[in-house]
Amino acid sequence: MDVEVPTRTIVEALVGLDGTVDAGELYEVAAELGMSDQQVRLCVKRLVGEGKFTVEGRGRRAVLRMTPHALRAVEPDVEFLEFMYRQDAGQVTWDGKWHLVAFAVPESQRHARDALRDAIVRLGGAALHGGLYVSPHEWEDLVEGEAAQLGVLPAVTFLSSADLRVGAEVSAARLAARLWPLDEIAARHERLAEVARVRLRRLREGASRVDLLRIAVEVAAEFTRAVEPDPLLPPALLPQPWVGAHARALVASCWAELAARSDRLPALFTVYGETVVP
Known part of the structure; x- marks a missing residue:
């Protein structure tokens, strides 16, 4: 299953712990995702124009350096990630309020x-x-x-x-199904689960560093697409078993496999790997 990844997402995903991106690696990963050098160059030019990056050197030997303000803006929300996985694991319960x-x-x-x-x-x-x-x-x-x-x-x-009624409806679970688009949320997570399942199999079969980065970028892009619009409702308000928890568990397994196969992951994936425990 192909994953649509914007060029700017690739650039931001490959930022290392020191705030830099190796241009040669960027071009390689982008090519693996079907993007041309021209697409990458134009994207980098836009990011520099927006004040998010500076560039040292030229072409594939260049180093892109993310500005401090831009770096803070793309840092994963660790508290959000931890809450998400703790709730999936049943460590957070809803008080009915x-x-x-x-x-x-x-x-x-x-x-x-x-x-x-x-x-x-x-x-x-x-x-x-x-x-x-x-x-x-x-x-x-x-x-x-x-x-x-x-x-x-x-x-x-x-x-x-603790007392919410909409019309004659008082059931918390039925209220949740009425108030939030659970079918759309589930569909996004079903796609995420399939993407993660395929990438997890490829990781376990062995992959080069460029392949590892491509897989990491694809999983991160699909994870963001599924999770950003998700209100993370408590399990008590969701159909069970909930596909969201299943999909996120598969993603956590991907992060674990990536961490085990690379000692030099970009900052984004290092944070995911340290925060999310399968």
Whole structure:
């Protein structure tokens, strides 16, 4: 199964612990993924123009150096990864409490209102009504931080309740199925599971360093595609067995195999390997 990987994702994924990318290795991995040298050159030029990288040298002998600000922006969220896998392993249980956020930001601050809504959805919130969102997780600090940064915190209300009813529906699991697109979330993880299963088999058969990097980039790209829109609902709210937990376990096995076969992984995969334990 092929994985669509944007050129910029390859560049960012190959950043080492010292913040650099070996251009020769970048071109090799990109070629393995079906990309031309011209595509890579144009991408690097854009990244340099955006202030995310500087370049030392020319062509395949060059070294790309990520700027400190850009490096912080692409660092994996270790707490998020740890929470995800602890919940999958049954080490985090839901207390049955729903956490709600309501906001009434005036039209004069429309940009901030839209940005807050986007942030709430990105954090896994589901809309109950206009301006009212819910999550099963304790997300108050995260939402408060976003609202404060946007300058609209006084317009935000926080509350929690163990008693949530939408219409006549009171079942927590059925409410979750109604509020979040579980079929779409499951479909993305089914694809992730298949990608990880195929790459895990290839890893166990043996691979060159360039092959290892290609596999790592493909798995990381598909993992991001599946996980970023996932609200990470507690198992009590999901159909069981849940394909998301299965897919992420396969990804963890891939990280373990990669770590066992390379002592010089890029920073992104080093963090994954140290954080995620099969």
